[in-house]
Amino acid sequence: MLEGKNISNIALPEPTLRRLPWYLAYINLLNAKNIEYVSSTQISKDINVDASQIAKDLSFLNIKGKTRIGYEVKSLAKELEDFLGFKRVHNTFMMGVGSLGAALIQDSGLSQYGLRIVAGFDVNPLRIGTSICGVPIFHVSELKMRQQELNAEIGVLAVPVENAQEATDVMINGGIKAIWNFTPFRIKAPENIVIQNTSIYAHLAVMYNRMNTLK
């Protein structure tokens, strides 16, 4: 697939990448209010990020702010969305449809951000052959076969910790290119596989500690 001078092929620093969705959420709010221009100073005030940081982050995009006017809201929203890839559909497997996996399938927000879950996999006989919100659940042993028709790029890892590495290996063997790891287990994978760790329970640990230290 020829993507030309697609700017989203540039590897950005992770902190920048994490801030861009904040800007997008904020810019979409302005857009809904029919606001046409916004300066980085204004964004800074409203979302508590340093204005020079914002200007630097946005400099990675194909968009320039105008002196004294700022950024055009509509263009900035479009550039951010294009860049972040939220508009492109990424076929995805859910590995493990226990409590967390099933919950993630039910979150329609994910599909709004480009993550389309096309199948779930599990080993529990009670789950296999069922479907969750229209997503069919298959036995893990069928993953490679199902991949031929479903062509998933991403695998979401939501299995128990003790099965995390094995499930990862099955996905990689089945042609999955990126693994979104919701377990607190540090999985291993070849270098050409993208791993994104999102252990929401680890965030709880940070929050609890901050609560204790504030008391």
Add this chain to the structure above:
Amino acid sequence: MLEGKNISNIALPEPTLRRLPWYLAYINLLNAKNIEYVSSTQISKDINVDASQIAKDLSFLNIKGKTRIGYEVKSLAKELEDFLGFKRVHNTFMMGVGSLGAALIQDSGLSQYGLRIVAGFDVNPLRIGTSICGVPIFHVSELKMRQQELNAEIGVLAVPVENAQEATDVMINGGIKAIWNFTPFRIKAPENIVIQNTSIYAHLAVMYNRMNTLK
């Protein structure tokens, strides 16, 4: 409440706090296999974290490894759990029970990590008066009143971006001490309120970018 020389009152660096749950998940696996001792070198090999980093992280805990033997697995698991606060019950409100909020209520994993959701709040009349997995859903205007009986410390923010700040203010006004923010909106709060941002969609942005740059 007198907590004595509770070590979990020390403010730890966030990267350390995020790694501790990895160690716990790994140590629990060893425990399940009846392994009695483990060295930081062995942990390092198995979970891909530098051994000196592990030793440094664990030095914050009330536990010492023994020369040539390493850490006692059972004690280390207990220390980590105590420190992380996963065993203490934190009463929690779910603010917004749309797709994501409802999904989070259904994830029983959260309660295993000490987050007990005792009520949900919304403005959608179709949701109010119902319950999700036994969690009653009330109108947002009832939050302060319900708080008197339910005594929630934490509020999970899972409302649409345009309502994020207002919902935050309602929770703080209702006596909530910590806000777990799942929206991509940068909420503002007084300094004595803990804010933990967990925008899972921002993690998607990082993953998509890494996928593009690997191609």
